[in-house]
Amino acid sequence: MNKRIIMLLFFVVLSIVLIAPNPFAKGSMVTASKVPQLSAGDIIYSINDMNVDDALNKDFSGNVKIETSKGTRYVKMDGKLNITVQDVPKTNLKFGLDINGGTRALVKVNSSGVLDQTIQTLQTRISLFGLRESSFRAVEKNFIEISIAGGTKEELSELLSRQGKFEAKIPFLIRLTNGKGEITLDKTYGVTLEDGKARIGDKLVGENETFELSTIQFTVNKISQNVNLTALIFTGTDIKIVFLDPQRNLIQRTDSGYNWQFTIQLSNEGAQRFAWVTRNIPSVINYLESQIFLYLDDKLIDALNIASGLKGKAETEISITGGAQTQQEAVKEKAKIQSILRSGALPTTIEIVQLDTISPNLGQSFLYNALIAAMAAAAGVAAVITVRYKKPKLIVPMMAVSLSEIVIVLGITAGRVTIDLPFIAGIIATIGTGIDAQIIMLDEAMRKAERIETLREKLSRAFFIIFGSAGTVIAAMLPLMFLGFGLLQGFAIVTIIGVLSGILITRPAFGAIIEKIVKV
Amino acid sequence: MIFRIYERYWKLWLFIPLAMLLIAVAILFNNMISTGSILARDVELSGGKMIVLEIDTAVDVDKLREKLPEASIHVTQGATSSLLIQVPYDADETGIIEELSDITIKGEPTVRSVGPVLGELFWKQTQYALIAAFAMMAIFVFILFRTLAPSSIVLLAATTDILTTMATLSLLDIKLSLPILAALLMIIGYSVDTDILLTSSLLKAKKEEMSQKLKNSIKTGLTMSFTTVAALLSIIFISGSFVLEQIAFVLLIGVLVDIPATWLGNAGWLRLWLLRK
Numbered sequence: 001m002n003k004r005i006i007m008l009l010f011f012v013v014l015s016i017v018l019i020a021p022n023p024f025a026k027g028s029m030v031t032a033s034k035v036p037q038l039s040a041g042d043i044i045y046s047i048n049d050m051n052v053d054d055a056l057n058k059d060f061s062g063n064v065k066i067e068t069s070k071g072t073r074y075v076k077m078d079g080k081l082n083i084t085v086q087d088v089p090k091t092n093l094k095f096g097l098d099i100n101g102g103t104r105a106l107v108k109v110n111s112s113g114v115l116d117q118t119i120q121t122l123q124t125r126i127s128l129f130g131l132r133e134s135s136f137r138a139v140e141k142n143f144i145e146i147s148i149a150g151g152t153k154e155e156l157s158e159l160l161s162r163q164g165k166f167e168a169k170i171p172f173l174i175r176l177t178n179g180k181g182e183i184t185l186d187k188t189y190g191v192t193l194e195d196g197k198a199r200i201g202d203k204l205v206g207e208n209e210t211f212e213l214s215t216i217q218f219t220v221n222k223i224s225q226n227v228n229l230t231a232l233i234f235t236g237t238d239i240k241i242v243f244l245d246p247q248r249n250l251i252q253r254t255d256s257g258y259n260w261q262f263t264i265q266l267s268n269e270g271a272q273r274f275a276w277v278t279r280n281i282p283s284v285i286n287y288l289e290s291q292i293f294l295y296l297d298d299k300l301i302d303a304l305n306i307a308s309g310l311k312g313k314a315e316t317e318i319s320i321t322g323g324a325q326t327q328q329e330a331v332k333e334k335a336k337i338q339s340i341l342r343s344g345a346l347p348t349t350i351e352i353v354q355l356d357t358i359s360p361n362l363g364q365s366f367l368y369n370a371l372i373a374a375m376a377a378a379a380g381v382a383a384v385i386t387v388r389y390k391k392p393k394l395i396v397p398m399m400a401v402s403l404s405e406i407v408i409v410l411g412i413t414a415g416r417v418t419i420d421l422p423f424i425a426g427i428i429a430t431i432g433t434g435i436d437a438q439i440i441m442l443d444e445a446m447r448k449a450e451r452i453e454t455l456r457e458k459l460s461r462a463f464f465i466i467f468g469s470a471g472t473v474i475a476a477m478l479p480l481m482f483l484g485f486g487l488l489q490g491f492a493i494v495t496i497i498g499v500l501s502g503i504l505i506t507r508p509a510f511g512a513i514i515e516k517i518v519k520v
Numbered sequence: 521m522i523f524r525i526y527e528r529y530w531k532l533w534l535f536i537p538l539a540m541l542l543i544a545v546a547i548l549f550n551n552m553i554s555t556g557s558i559l560a561r562d563v564e565l566s567g568g569k570m571i572v573l574e575i576d577t578a579v580d581v582d583k584l585r586e587k588l589p590e591a592s593i594h595v596t597q598g599a600t601s602s603l604l605i606q607v608p609y610d611a612d613e614t615g616i617i618e619e620l621s622d623i624t625i626k627g628e629p630t631v632r633s634v635g636p637v638l639g640e641l642f643w644k645q646t647q648y649a650l651i652a653a654f655a656m657m658a659i660f661v662f663i664l665f666r667t668l669a670p671s672s673i674v675l676l677a678a679t680t681d682i683l684t685t686m687a688t689l690s691l692l693d694i695k696l697s698l699p700i701l702a703a704l705l706m707i708i709g710y711s712v713d714t715d716i717l718l719t720s721s722l723l724k725a726k727k728e729e730m731s732q733k734l735k736n737s738i739k740t741g742l743t744m745s746f747t748t749v750a751a752l753l754s755i756i757f758i759s760g761s762f763v764l765e766q767i768a769f770v771l772l773i774g775v776l777v778d779i780p781a782t783w784l785g786n787a788g789w790l791r792l793w794l795l796r797k
Contacts, residue, residue: 101628106638108637108638153631351635352635353634353635353637353638354632354633354634354635354638355632355633356630356631356632356633357628357629357630357631357632358630358632359572359574359627359628359629359630360627360628361574361626361627361628362572362573362574362602362627362630365574365600365602365760365761366761366763368600369598369600369758369759369760369761369764370759370761370764372598372758372759373598373754373755373758373759373761373764376754376755376757376758377750377751377752377754377755378751379754380747380750380751380753380754381747381750381751383750384743384746384747384750385743385747388743388746421699421763422702424764425699425702425703425706425763425767428706428755428764428767428768429706429709431751432706432710432748432751432771433710433713435744435747435748435751436710436713436744436747436748439740439743439744439747440717440740440744443736443739443740443743444740447736461720461721464720465716465717465720468664468716468720469709469710469712469713469716469717471660471664472657472660472661472708472709472712472713472716473706473709473710474709475653475656475657475659475660475709476653476654476656476657476705476706476708476709477653477705477709478653478656479648479649479652479653479656480649480653480705483645483648483649488649488698488701488702488705491702495706495709
């Protein structure tokens with residue numbers, strides 16, 4: 001057999017191996033697990049000798065035997081196994097959001113030099129919230145593209161649009177008698193009134209002014225007979241731990257819905273500020289006169305009563321509570337605030353400039369449509385070729401060579417380039433050039449020569465044209481590779497790979513096939 | 521017979537692609553002056569929201585248009601059918617989807633929203649892409665033929681093809697989107713295929729061979745174009761997907777425009793230059 005045909009066959013086989021290295025793979029792959037013995041990526045073959053899908057719907061008690069790719073595991077269980085699985089992928093093909101569905105956002109980072117830090121914070125935030133399989137990509141200097149396989153648009157936009165600035169404040173009153181009073185922090189400062197302003201310690205401040213005393217930031221709300229102040233007690237940097245254990249995380253049914261609650265641990269410095277400020281607040285029955293107000297991005301999320309017993313104490317743990325209509329909403333809201341608090345504040349504000357939700361069923365029908373259209377297109381091409389050459393037997397090698405081109409492109413890109421809309425556009429471009437080149441070669445080979453020419457010579461002229469047209473396609477695609485936002489980058493990559501593998505592998509093989517057909 | 525008429529009046533035919541080019545330039549120039557950009561832009565390149573729904577039943581588009589006056593609505597039929605609704609960025613998509621309650625929708629809708637700032641950025645990059653792709657292609661053509669006149673003639677044909685395609689899109693009120701951009705870039709790459717075929721065979725021909733060589737190239741070139749047309753028509757009628765339909769439709773215009781641009785324009789100018797030499 002001809003060397004060039006052998007080379008084509010070699011590449012086709014290689015590509016098939018690259019696309020589907022384990023066509024007979026069995027088992028289920030863990031995508032998320034709350035069972036400590038199992039982690040994402042593990043493959044489960046059976047659970048208590050049962051089929052995995054069946055077993056996941058069952059309640060277990062006692063020891064459960066799980067056969068995994070990492071050996072047999074025994075898990076002590078009471079209730080359902082809290083894991084999610086998917087079939088072990090049989091191919092290396094990586095389908096993107098356009099086909100599998102999901103949510104995609106493009107956010108603009110509003111200051112420079114903090115892109116990596118922003119990505120890290122958002123990554124933590126999203127993975128803590130529990131959205132599956134997210135991928136982050138920095139685009140240009142100040143954009144981030146985020147693709148998420150699960151999750152809704154509302155959840156994502158809520159997680160992204162929050163800067164995550166946390167503040168806890170206590171408003172309180174300094175009572176004045178005859179225009180004189182005092183405030184005691186680490187030491188006592190005198191307070192007097194001067195021309196509608198207040199002198200606190202050695203500082204003279206008016207309404208709405210901010211000042212610092214004993215490292216605490218205060219804002220003056222109102223000056224009348226008394227002085228109204230607000231003290232900033234905790235900020236995001238004071239949050240040391242957001243507790244996730246069941247003892248410190250609650251969802252409770254109430255008359256009007258569901259309450260959630262969780263506890264956070266704060267820094268000693270913050271606790272010290274709490275102690276100093278609460279010294280100045282009188283207690284009314286069981287609670288202090290003032291509440292502590294919690295803000296997230298300047299929005300009030302909770303107001304907590306302070307028990308009298310905490311007055312002047314360096315309190316490092318506080319519980320945050322909230323409510324929602326349904327249990328599910330309560331769980332989500334708690335998870336959202338916890339993940340924002342845990343990931344910390346973003347280094348800057350960000351802005352969502354593009355937000356897409358792609359429906360999985362539309363993606364699937366797109367793939368189906370594309371396949372049907374491809375078959376119809378092949379039939380159309382075959383019809384034209386038959387009318388023109390009146391040799392139906394040409395169709396088989398032409399279609400086979402075009403098909404091999406698709407296989408080779410899929411093989412080369414398997415696992416590296418995501419199959420999305422641009423990818424499919426690239427395949428269309430590849431096949432288009434392929435068929436054109438085949439026609440040029442056929443015509444050159446079958447033409448009656450004016451001079452005596454060997455078939456090789458004729459084909460070599462065909463190759464000049466083919467290289468020329470391949471070159472122009474590649475030249476036109478190159479700028480797309482370097483265009484920001486990766487706009488159509490996949491399209492360019494696939495087209496270039498397709499055209500290159502065309503001129504290097506499939507065209508020479510097609511030449512060899514023609515030599516055989518035309519000779520006969 | 522046709523070829524004989526073609527051969528006899530070949531100088532006259534030169535005016536057809538020339539007229540196409542001039543009209544196209546006039547249309548695009550007029551767009552530029554009246555709207556500020558040579559082609560109207562889709563939401564992807566100007567900002568806005570795009571809702572795609574897979575539908576089961578036939579949809580009364582006129583009634584929908586009445587219900588949603590600010591939306592642009594399009595239905596694609598094929599293996600599956602879908603409904604595309606485009607609205608301004610500040611429109612509320614949930615409200616719109618609720619308005620469609622009497623239509624049977626399969627699965628969830630796809631919603632894409634592009635902020636106006638991003639749309640502008642995409643548009644800027646789109647322009648760079650088109651210009652850079654054309655420039656790279658032009659450089660490659662000059663390297664391939666290494667002679668000024670034939671290369672310039674090839675580029676004239678390519679320019680005619682691309683600008684006429686864009687002008688046709690504008691006349692058909694088709695807005696520029698990313699899939700259409702992809703198709704335009706493919707046309708930049710492909711329109712020169714036939715030109716290279718023609719030029720490479722005529723350049724080497726002796727004077728008395730010219731007519732035969734031209735005939736051969738036309739035959740090959742038209743076969744190439746017709747297979748492409750056959751494939752594209754199948755995609756347009758069968759795919760049922762907006763993106764594929766858009767790409768195929770633009771390519772179809774490009775391939776059809778390429779026929780006069782190459783065989784009336786490029787062939788004529790090249791012959792004129794070869795005979796002078």
